[in-house]
Amino acid sequence: xxxxxxxxxxxxxxxxxxxxxxxxxxxxxxxxxxxxxxxxxxxxxxxxxxxxxxxxxxxxxxxxxxxxxxxxxxxxxxxxxxxxxxxxxxxxxxxxxxxxxxxxxxxxxxxxxxxxxxxxxxxxxxxxxxxxxxxxxxxxxxxxxxxxxxxxxxxxxxxxxxxxxxxxxxxxxxxxxxxxxxxxxxxxxxxxxxxxxxxxxxxxxxxxxxxxxxxxxxxxxxxxxxxxxxxxxxxxxxxxxxxxxxxxxxxxxxxxxxxxxxxxxxxxxxxxxxxxxxxxxxxxxxxxxxxxxxxxxxxxxxxxxxxxxxxxxxxxxxxxxxxxxxxxxxxxxxxxxxxxxxxxxxxxxxxxxxxxxxxxxxxxxxx
Amino acid sequence: xxxxxxxxxxxxxxxxxxxxxxxxxxxxxxxxxxxxxxxxxxxxxxxxxxxxxxxxxxxxxxxxxxxxxxxxxxxxxxxxxxxxxxxxxxxxxxxxxxxxxxxxxxxxxxxxxxxxxxxxxxxxxxx
Numbered sequence: 046x047x048x049x050x051x052x053x054x055x056x057x058x059x060x061x062x063x064x065x066x067x068x069x070x071x072x073x074x075x076x077x078x079x080x081x082x083x084x085x086x087x088x089x090x091x092x093x094x095x096x097x098x099x100x101x102x103x104x105x106x107x108x109x110x111x112x113x114x115x116x117x118x119x120x121x122x123x124x125x126x127x128x129x130x131x132x133x134x135x136x137x138x139x140x141x142x143x144x145x146x147x148x149x150x151x152x153x154x155x156x157x158x159x160x161x162x163x164x165x166x167x168x169x170x171x172x173x174x175x176x177x178x179x180x181x182x183x184x185x186x187x188x189x190x191x192x193x194x195x196x197x198x199x200x201x202x203x204x205x206x207x208x209x210x211x212x213x214x215x216x217x218x219x220x221x222x223x224x225x226x227x228x229x230x231x232x233x234x235x236x237x238x239x240x241x242x243x244x245x246x247x248x249x250x251x252x253x254x255x256x257x258x259x260x261x262x263x264x265x266x267x268x269x270x271x272x273x274x275x276x277x278x279x280x281x282x283x284x285x286x287x288x289x290x291x292x293x294x295x296x297x298x299x300x301x302x303x304x305x306x307x308x309x310x311x312x313x314x315x316x317x318x319x320x321x322x323x324x325x326x327x328x329x330x331x332x333x334x335x336x337x338x339x340x341x342x343x344x345x346x347x348x349x350x351x352x353x354x355x356x357x358x359x360x361x362x363x364x365x366x367x368x369x370x371x372x373x374x375x376x377x378x379x380x381x382x383x384x385x386x387x388x389x390x391x392x393x394x395x396x397x398x399x400x401x402x403x404x405x406x407x408x409x410x411x412x
Numbered sequence: 413x414x415x416x417x418x419x420x421x422x423x424x425x426x427x428x429x430x431x432x433x434x435x436x437x438x439x440x441x442x443x444x445x446x447x448x449x450x451x452x453x454x455x456x457x458x459x460x461x462x463x464x465x466x467x468x469x470x471x472x473x474x475x476x477x478x479x480x481x482x483x484x485x486x487x488x489x490x491x492x493x494x495x496x497x498x499x500x501x502x503x504x505x506x507x508x509x510x511x512x513x514x515x516x517x518x519x520x521x522x523x524x525x526x527x528x529x530x531x532x533x534x535x536x537x538x539x
Contacts, residue, residue, distance in 0.1 A: 062449075077504075078475040079450045270449070270476055337453055339473050360475055361452040391455075391471060 050095035051188050051248040059266055067160035069096040071269050078270035082363040085234055085275055088263035089194035091255055092272060094233075098162035099187045099242065100155040100169070104178035107151040113172065113311050115145070116294060116303040122147045127214040127231055129302055132157075132165055137293035137316035141165050142284055144231060146216045154216070154227075154242075156189070158284045172312075188248035192255060193238030193275075195408070196262040201228075201239060203258050213237070213410050222254040233272060235279025235407040274360050277369065279409075280331060280402035286342055287329065287357040287371050295320040296373070298329040298402070327354065328376045331402040332386065334368035338395045340388040346372050347387040347394055348380055356388060362404055369404045370397070415508040420484070420528035423537075428484040428528065431515075438484060439512040440472070441531075443538060445503055448474040454500040456513060462488045465524050470513055472500070485524040487516030 047070045056063065061072035072093065074081060084090050102111060111119040117130035124147055132140040141161035146154040157165050166182055173180065192200060201208050204221050206228065211217055216229040224247045232238040243251050256264060273283070282288050282297060294303050295317055303317060334340060340359035345352050359370030370388070374380050382401055387394035419427040425444035429437040445451065453473035463469045463483040470481040492514050496502060503511045518524075529537065 073476070074449060077450050274475060339453055339478065341478055363475070 048096070050093055051245040052093040052095060052252055055249060055252055056093065056266075061266075061268060064269070066269060067096060067158070069159060071096060072266070074268040074270045075266050078268070078274060079363045081265060081267045081271035082274050084263065084265045085194045085236060085267055085271065086364055087195070088265075089192060089196035089200055089238075089259055090234075090265055090267035090271070091252070091259070092191040092193065092267050093188070093252070094191050094240070094272075095188040095245075095248065096159035097189050098155075098157040098159060098165065098182070098184040099189070100157065100162075100166065101148075101181040101183055102153045102155060102169075102178060103151060103181070104176070105151060106176040106178050107153055109309070110173065110176040110178045111145060111153060112307075112309045114169065115143070116307065116311055116314070116317060117145070118304045118307040118309070119145060119153075120309065121304075124149065125215050125217055127216055127229060131288070131294050131299065131302070132168060133294070133311065133313035133317070134290060135312050135316075137295075137313035137320070138290040139284075139288045139292055139294065139297070140168055140290060142282060142288055144229075146229065148216070148227075156240075160285060186245060188243050188245050190241045190243065190248070190251060190255065191232055191234075191238060192241065192259075193232045193234040193236050193267075195236060196259070196264070197236070197238040199262050200255065200259040200264060203262075204254070222251060224251055226251070232409060233281055234275040235281070235403060235405060235409055236275075237409050271363075274363055277358050277360055277371070278362050278364055278403065278405045279407050280371065280404060282371075283358060292327075292373070293317055293320060293325070296325045296327050296329065325376050327373045329357075329402075330372055330374055330380065331400045331404060332356070332359075332370040332372055332388070332397040333400045333404075334370070334388070335385075335396040335398060337368065338388070338390045339368045340370035340372070340390065340395075340397065345389040346374055346397075347389065348374070348377065348384075353377065353380065353386070364405055367404075369400075371402070416531045419508075419531055420525055421531060421534035422482065422484040422528055424482050426482055426484045427531075428525075429512075434517050435490065436485065436487065436516050436518055437512045438487075438514050438516055440481060440503070440507050441534070442507055443535070445507045448472065448477070448479065450475045451500045451503045453478075454496050454503070454513075456492045456494075456497060457489050459489050459492060462519065465520070481513070484528060485516075485518055486520040487518050489514050490517050491515035
């Protein structure tokens with residue numbers, strides 16, 4: 046059965062076009078993807094991302110246990126800090142990408158992809174033997190709202206939230222509009238913003254309150270369509286498109302999230318360490334099409350007449366009007382920023398330029 | 413009579429408007445355009461190209477996805493709406509009077525129109 050978030054009625058009332066996504070009936074757009082996209086880049090947008098998974102990991106060995114699951118060094122994670130990481134397999138492949146939040150001593154929150162919650166829980170539960178740790182999947186009890194965009198800060202301030210002492214990638218318990226919640230300064234748009242974790246019963250009230258208070262700042266509800274174009278412009282990976290169990294964090298261009306000096310062992314460490322020192326056979330690149338054709342997921346990439354890889358995500362960038370894509374190609378040194386490759390679109394080859402990622406200037410890191 | 417009242421629609425959301433015995437205008441219905449969302453790319457055939465009923469003759473892309481457009485009846489392309497190639501987003505405003513895709517000369521017999529629906533029947537079928 047397709048699941049509904051606690052905000053489902055709100056989306057219907059707002060006239061959203063609904064789609065099935067990862068087992069959930071979700072709004073893909075309210076008015077227009079391009080319009081919603083620009084609203085987030087220029088003002089602020091509110092997203093219902095309650096389909097995402099929330100898993101609490103607590104217990105005496107929580108830190109050591111999590112450290113075994115991901116390449117990031119969880120032992121170095123400070124209280125109220127968040128870190129982006131990947132749940133890796135023994136072969137280094139990625140089961141899911143996550144944000145882990147440290148809520149207290151040996152108390153963590155994992156936010157994971159809706160499409161991967163079951164896989165994640167299975168994997169985590171299977172590895173828990175010998176660790177004094179409790180895994181509590183609370184996905185069904187929590188709603189997650191994302192407030193994103195340059196005006197997000199103003200809206201939070203107007204709602205009485207003191208953002209002064211909250212940097213990017215931190216989480217704090219708070220009270221907004223009389224509701225107890227967790228406020229995290231994170232997002233999936235490349236903009237500054239917040240993600241608000243709230244009990245299901247309070248979600249509708251909070252949703253209405255934010256839209257009401259944000260009105261003077263031009264806030265709009267934003268669907269998953271714009272969420273996808275926003276994240277792609279920021280070159281943030283989407284699990285299932287750009288990440289999968291046959292791709293390691295190094296191949297995915299996520300080396301920055303793999304500390305070289307981590308002492309503790311973790312699933313896939315051997316393969317990943319080897320790749321760091323010896324290199325990888327495939328790599329993720331950014332593409333910009335040189336004509337109006339759009340490279341889509343699965344399209345083949347050619348270089349000097351030879352097939353070298355495939356596109357994993359592609360769209361027209363609403364911010365720049367250029368057609369952008371992410372692709373995996375053989376790790377050939379000649380395929381680098383500035384080189385020209387071709388994408389096979391409807392049985393014809395179309396030129397594309399290899400460009401730096403992200404495709405836009407990100408503005409999400411705030412001190 | 414308005415444009416819409418005279419068109420015949422295929423289940424795959426293309427329409428055909430008979431201009432005279434042989435000549436027709438072909439496009440996509442407003443329902444199709446609304447479902448696609450923001451149109452960002454359009455690829456149309458060349459004048460003189462010939463297609464059978466059901467053939468893919470054009471490609472359209474919205475922000476989210478790429479779709480093929482099929483010939484509602486067999487025909488030879490006599491005119492292409494080239495204005496749309498540089499501004500496919502105009503389809504979101506009007507897919508009829510100014511937003512037709514191609515004009516064709518119908519090359520088979522009129523039986524080909526039998527399985528097409530009037531606009532009102534087509535809309536009803538979508539309900």
